[in-house]
Amino acid sequence: MSAPVVELDTDVAECGDVVSGRVSWGPVDKTPRQVVVELIYETSGRGDTDSEAVSEHVVAGADSGETRFTLSVPDDGPITFDGSLIRVAWRVEAKLDQAMQRDQRGSTAVTVLPAGGLALWARQVAPPPTVGPIGGSDAVPHDAGFEDPPPS
Amino acid sequence: MDRNEHESERRGIPLQRVLTDTSDRSKAIGLLVAVVVVGGFALIVAIAVGAAEAWPVLVPCVIALAILIPFAMRSARVWLGWENPQIYLPSSEPLHLGDHVVVRFRRRARGRAQAAGSKVTARIEVEEQATYQQGTDTHTAKDVVYRADVPVELHDVVDQAIEVDLAIDIPLAEAPPSMSLRNNDVVWRLVVDIEAPDAPDDESTFPLIVAPEIAQRLIDGGVGR
Numbered sequence: 114m115s116a117p118v119v120e121l122d123t124d125v126a127e128c129g130d131v132v133s134g135r136v137s138w139g140p141v142d143k144t145p146r147q148v149v150v151e152l153i154y155e156t157s158g159r160g161d162t163d164s165e166a167v168s169e170h171v172v173a174g175a176d177s178g179e180t181r182f183t184l185s186v187p188d189d190g191p192i193t194f195d196g197s198l199i200r201v202a203w204r205v206e207a208k209l210d211q212a213m214q215r216d217q218r219g220s221t222a223v224t225v226l227p228a229g230g231l232a233l234w235a236r237q238v239a240p241p242p243t244v245g246p247i248g249g250s251d252a253v254p255h256d257a258g259f260e261d262p263p264p265s
Numbered sequence: 266m267d268r269n270e271h272e273s274e275r276r277g278i279p280l281q282r283v284l285t286d287t288s289d290r291s292k293a294i295g296l297l298v299a300v301v302v303v304g305g306f307a308l309i310v311a312i313a314v315g316a317a318e319a320w321p322v323l324v325p326c327v328i329a330l331a332i333l334i335p336f337a338m339r340s341a342r343v344w345l346g347w348e349n350p351q352i353y354l355p356s357s358e359p360l361h362l363g364d365h366v367v368v369r370f371r372r373r374a375r376g377r378a379q380a381a382g383s384k385v386t387a388r389i390e391v392e393e394q395a396t397y398q399q400g401t402d403t404h405t406a407k408d409v410v411y412r413a414d415v416p417v418e419l420h421d422v423v424d425q426a427i428e429v430d431l432a433i434d435i436p437l438a439e440a441p442p443s444m445s446l447r448n449n450d451v452v453w454r455l456v457v458d459i460e461a462p463d464a465p466d467d468e469s470t471f472p473l474i475v476a477p478e479i480a481q482r483l484i485d486g487g488v489g490r
Binding site: 128156158159160161162163188189190191192194196197198199201227228229230232233 | 393394396397398406407408410441442444446449451476477478479480481483484
């Protein structure tokens with residue numbers, strides 16, 4: 114069994130914008146009823162977790178396949194940030210909805226900036242602030258700051 | 266529109282949105298009610314049972330009153346000395362990251378108190394609030410993650426009212442925008458302190474909404490962080 118693989122056109126988006134990419138999966142031992150791709154935010158830190166799937170893309174299941182998706186980022190965020198008590202992280206998660214067995218899932222992190230953030234940070238020729246993966250260790254520095262851009 | 270807002274319109278203040286801090290009245294009323302309840306309870310017990318035999322109840326009541334009464338008196342002095350403070354925002358829209366906005370703070374003294382000679386200071390604060398369950402108890406951890414003084418410029422002192430202009434700079438990246446989830450919140454507020462020569466000192470707090478959006482002037486002008 115292979116978990117679905119999520120690939121994003123770009124791993125940075127802004128509020129009011131969209132996240133697009135493609136999901137590929139297969140082969141699986143049981144044909145999923147459907148393939149669901151969701152844009153999810155999740156908080157971590159001192160407070161109880163808040164998590165919500167804000168948009169989704171659903172396609173009919175197949176033993177293997179690939180689909181493109183476009184998911185909307187809400188205007189009112191929240192944005193990705195790593196604060197003192199609260200951390201907010203976003204991910205695109207694909208799920209193979211399989212009957213009578215645990216769903217196969219795959220996900221990729223995405224950074225959500227304030228509206229207008231892409232243009233501003235692009236002009237500064239620097240990547241936007243990032244946070245570690247959901248459930249990452251507390252060794253991730255509180256102030257993640259800027260990282261070197263990935264090689265193109 | 267109340268009397269204060271009519272006066273402000275006449276003076277050309279771009280009144281778009283008014284925020285009023287009514288916490289002084291709420292606090293004063295709450296404390297006075299607490300004093301009356303505790304004192305009344307102690308009195309009833311003393312009359313019903315007798316002071317000598319009711320001391321296990323009276324002693325805690327007296328201690329509580331000794332703590333409550335000074336706070337209640339101070340809150341009452343503030344409430345009686347000042348009308349509710351207000352700030353006037355130039356727009357009804359939420360603020361944006363990187364915004365520069367001038368708001369007007371206004372407060373009128375009551376009775377014979379004078380606002381002339383008052384000193385006003387202000388700051389903006391950003392606080393993270395994280396709520397969690399521990400067994401059956403609910404706790405909220407809070408941390409002020411950003412604080413900055415706001416420049417204050419006197420605009421007018423007339424008819425026992427003082428008006429000052431507050432030049433607020435919303436930081437671009439030093440603090441996250443406002444956020445309100447079920448268990449996690451990011452709260453922005455404007456805190457204004459006033460010290461008057463013949464009226465009690467007081468602190469007013471006004472909630473600010475900062476949207477997850479960069480101010481257009483920064484996007485157009487390409488100003489850095």
